[in-house]
Amino acid sequence: MTSLPQVPPDRAAAVTQALSRVMEPDLQRGLVAARLVRDVRVDGNNVSLTVVLTSPASPHRETIERDVREAIAGLGWPSTVEITWTAEVSTNTGFGQEGDVLAGVKNTLAVASGKGGVGKSTVAVNLTVALRELGAKVGLLDGDIYGPNVPGMLGIDGRPILENDKIKPLSAFGVPVMSMGFLTDPGQAVIWRGPMVAQALRQLLHDVAWGELDYLIVDLPPGTGDAPLSLSQLLPLSGAVIVSTPQEVALQDVRRGIAMFEKLRVPVLGVIENMSYFVSPDTGARFEIFDHGGARRAAEELGVPFLGEIPLDPEVRIASDNGRPVASRGKDDAVAGPYFEAARGVASEITKLNAARPDPLPVL
Ligand SMILES: Nc1ncnc2c1ncn2[C@@H]1O[C@H](COP(=O)(O)OP(=O)(O)OP(=O)(O)O)[C@@H](O)[C@H]1O
Ligand SMILES: [Mg+2]
Incomplete structure (x- = not known):
């Protein structure tokens, strides 16, 4: 009597099943349900798979890796697990906001x-460079048409050219950059009235060939x-990052800024x-020159995320003055570290917001 060949248990399906319990912390959904686990392959006792992060700057890679490895190890038989990492940033569909999204730009955020x-x-400059260093596609628009400082901080000098009727942004540290400073003469005083501000911003956004970007x-x-009013009317914003110093007078302005953005949706x-x-470089003593912790308290009080503290450090200023922002030194640099933390926080908040806002209903 010939015995039927034994059907091998589907080990790939077992791996996927085990991974269905692993959560993506920002989406608050399972990795498998969110289609972030791909190409599960099993060769003997060796497992390989691809995990898609919600951003190259996601702060959750270590947690996800630990949970994935634990879940697979729980099956008992796998001996090696090889993970390929990739990332796909979600797009802000502009739910409830004015204007059209920029083609190719997934998320626009204001500082x-x-x-x-x-x-x-x-x-703004260091967040941009940090996101780029972490692998995101990111562009920077100097929306300060009154006093454009971005070109100097990135060491960019020159005039952009027209290409196929669009302005080609200049580039620094792998980032396309556009600034009114490229179009006006240095030192020239430009008087901008309200409608001109909107017009200038519209051109800097819509007449520029930004290319494909995860974040602008x-x-x-x-x-x-x-400017914030015009910007929010020109295109949907994924959100605004508010920068403050710690003292009380600055915090009153933070509250006003938050109220304004809320009004603009x-x-x-x-x-x-x-x-x-x-922190004194010679003694290590810490001085809280403008007080400390006020912005965190204000954020908690107003129910908005706190993205971190950046110390006062002369190296930050010197690096900017020399056109080489500290973030270009990479994520392991001590002075650059806080900007990378903030960049990860920003990526995480954008993922959460995009997941919470439904796609607009199709027009029937
Ligand atoms: N963490 C820091 N440590 C030391 N110097 C800093 C730090 N952050 C900013 N600076 C310096 O403070 C000055 C003002 O910073 P910056 O131009 O970024 O401010 P801003 O808010 O954009 O100003 P404005 O309102 O004029 O646009 C610059 O000389 C900058 O190099
Ligand atoms: Mg400025």
Whole structure:
């Protein structure tokens, strides 16, 4: 009597089943249900698979890796597990906001502050470079048409050219950059009235060949004037990052800034406390020059995320003055570290918001 060949248990299906319990922390969904596990293959006792992160800057890679390895090990038989990592950033569909999304740009976010001189441009530039260093496709628009500082901070000098009727952005550190500073003469005073601000921003956004971007970051002029209003009417924003120094007067402006963005239906991605403290290089003593922790308290009180503290460090300023922002030193650099933390936080908040906002209903 010939025995029937034994049907091998489907080991790939068993792996997928085991992984169905692993959660993606920002989506609050299972990795498998969210289709973030792909190409599960089993060869003997060796397992290989691809895991898709919600952003190259996702802060959850270590957690997900640990959970995936634990879940597979729980099956008992696998001896090796090889994970290929990739990332797909979700798109802000602009639910409930004005304007059309920029073709090819998945998320546009503004860096704003209630007060001038708190380090907004420095944060915008370093966030951008940090996201790029982490592997995201990111562009930077200097939306401060009154006092464009971005070109200097990135060491860019030159005029953009027209290509197929679109302005080709200049590039630094792998990032396409556009600034009014490229189009006006240095030192020239430009007087902008409200409608001109909107017109200038429209051109910088819509007449520029940005290409495919996960994130386009816009550095805004200080305060709650024309620029944030115009920007939010030109295209849907994934959100705004608010930069503040820790002292009470700055925090009053943070509250105003948050109220403004809420009125414009722009989500606040979070608050960053800049110039949070100073550590003396010779003694290691810590000085809280502008007080400390106020931005975190204000964020908690207003129910918005806190994205981290950046110390006052002369190296930050010197690096910007030399056109080589500290984030270009990479994620393991101590001075650059807080900007990378903030970049991961921003990516995470955008993922959460995009997941929470439904796609617009199809028009029937
Ligand atoms: N964490 C920091 N440590 C040291 N210097 C900093 C830090 N952040 C910013 N600076 C410096 O403070 C100055 C003001 O920063 P920045 O231009 O980024 O502020 P801003 O909010 O964009 O100003 P504005 O309101 O004029 O646009 C710059 O010289 C910058 O190099
Ligand atoms: Mg600025």
